[in-house]
Amino acid sequence: MTHRIAVIAGDGIGTEVMPEGLRALEAAAKRFDIDLEYRHFEFGNCDYYLEHGQMLPDDWFDQLKDFDALFYGAVGWPEKVPDHISLWGSLLQFRRRFDQYINLRPCRLMPGIKSPLADRQSGDIDFYVVRENTEGEYSSIGGKMFEGTEREVVIQETVMTRTGIDRVLKYAFDLAQTRPRKKLTSATKSNGISITMPYWDERVEEMAKKYPEVSVDKFHIDILTANFVMHPDWFDVVVGSNLFGDILSDLGPACTGTIGVAPSANINPEGTFPSLFEPVHGSAPDIAGKGIANPIGQIWSAAMMLEHLGHQEAGTAIVDAIESVLAEGDAQTLTPDLRGQGSTESLGKAIAERI
Amino acid sequence: MTHRIAVIAGDGIGTEVMPEGLRALEAAAKRFDIDLEYRHFEFGNCDYYLEHGQMLPDDWFDQLKDFDALFYGAVGWPEKVPDHISLWGSLLQFRRRFDQYINLRPCRLMPGIKSPLADRQSGDIDFYVVRENTEGEYSSIGGKMFEGTEREVVIQETVMTRTGIDRVLKYAFDLAQTRPRKKLTSATKSNGISITMPYWDERVEEMAKKYPEVSVDKFHIDILTANFVMHPDWFDVVVGSNLFGDILSDLGPACTGTIGVAPSANINPEGTFPSLFEPVHGSAPDIAGKGIANPIGQIWSAAMMLEHLGHQEAGTAIVDAIESVLAEGDAQTLTPDLRGQGSTESLGKAIAERI
């Protein structure tokens, strides 16, 4: 069986880390005898926008919908195109139209990576953030009134549906069920946001009844971010709305020192549409073109993609290779963000060899 | 001139830390010859709700509006009353009806307090979070449809006004102007939240033109929370919407290890209505009644109140007393959260004596 992968490098360092992501994929494919077929797309980046006035061609949906997965670099270059245009015109379209309603991000202390938290060892922190990825605070409903006057007012609606909430909760509870600690934490803000968030809490309570083995707690988002810093060891699976999940899945990797190397999966669990795999980091215009971007986020995303496609072992082999290169800590190999003198390519090659 | 203070202890440990807040106030009043008059109110807590079906009496506004300041403990006891009812029925009413549109919280590494961040010394972190406190994501507009069915949908509107944004920005820029580094950071999420947040950014750019000496940057809330952990030394004055400010002003104190001791001021800068001073921590039902709650948040809030009332020196004296007791680190005095064996009272008394 051939897996067809759509490759979209995007902007900035996206174009630099993508080749290393593909190198790792190739190495894993060879070792585990997996048949991968790639197609590269030149849209979904800001230069395309400058030329065409839109981030994607009109028929992007048809061009991409039959792939088995999308492998994305990073998108956005605010000096060329404002972020809300570039992101809404690409990544957020994919997530929504391909109904990738799960955004999954691991937060794990890795060997050889310095955490900004005091007194934490590799193994101490190991949890997942499961984020709702299609609705909630990221809505396109709302507008502006009394424009240009002192009375100007802007409104944006947060929209949550029972379907939308229940399916992400189900995914998170299922995931918690598979983990040794079987613990789920819900991010809420029902003490301040008085309509949507109490409803979120209600759905969590309802879903919890179906998972008697999973222990459930909840925190308001303000104190939850504080607890990520003070007690990261408390967490196992953390589930949140689109916005809260977004925040927690940057903060979590920051706490483990892995914001530059963390991966993410945008998943359509039913497989009706392709899922999308991308590093957590952005396109980093400030270091683009220098060949020093850390490719691990892209490579780790490749591992998540292979697991999603059914190749668990191959995914594990990639993660093991990453950990082994990090643990070794050879300064000639590692990129500057890891206090090395190596390049995107040297680090990518070292990992591919280890696979 | 007599300052009239309305005292509302609230729930849980609020009733335990309040006497220590008052003790510190009294000590400062005596030393600096300030005339304070207190009136205690029995409403604004969950027991009042259980008896009266509301958190506040109908005429609370008239009862409180002529005080010079409100001194609040903590409110909320979810087992008695759901948080969104108790908070919306009390604290959030005060903030909104008394137009306390600034929520100000210092984030500072204090001597003798262990920060969860690695390699940070007292002096390294010292910034303010300025939060919009009346509008934005904390709105009461929205509702539910298709109730009880699979199609159920809930909507909550975020409402921002030019007036509301500009006045909080003005306060934050003014504050930045008084600080040595003169630096302002704006919290946004204009890449994902596509109507209100680009508008927020626009207003920041507009306001920045009036403050050529202040250097301005902005971060999306997700990476901003990450930067609080990775680079807390970057920040001087951070300004955010109601929700973003809420998150950052818990996370900031968490990073400095002071979440249990941080104060906050809810300010109506024009003085049309009384401002409100309260600790950042909640009512902590789990430790209520044990006499071990840390009273520093309440005492530090008293300092902010005195400064607001024009007694800068008295405020400084209280903060100095807190720092000196913390630096001394006597285990018999300190509460258990500071790794001591003392009580709310022993710590409160030690600080009052030092004043």
Ligand SMILES: CC(C)[C@H](C(=O)O)[C@@H](O)C(=O)O
């Ligand atoms: C209790 C809650 C409603 C409140 C808020 O979110 O404003 C609290 O977290 C705060 O920051 O004062």
Ligand SMILES: CC(C)[C@H](C(=O)O)[C@@H](O)C(=O)O
């Ligand atoms: C770029 C931005 C729109 C996006 C988001 O907020 O979803 C990013 O932060 C992410 O988490 O993938």
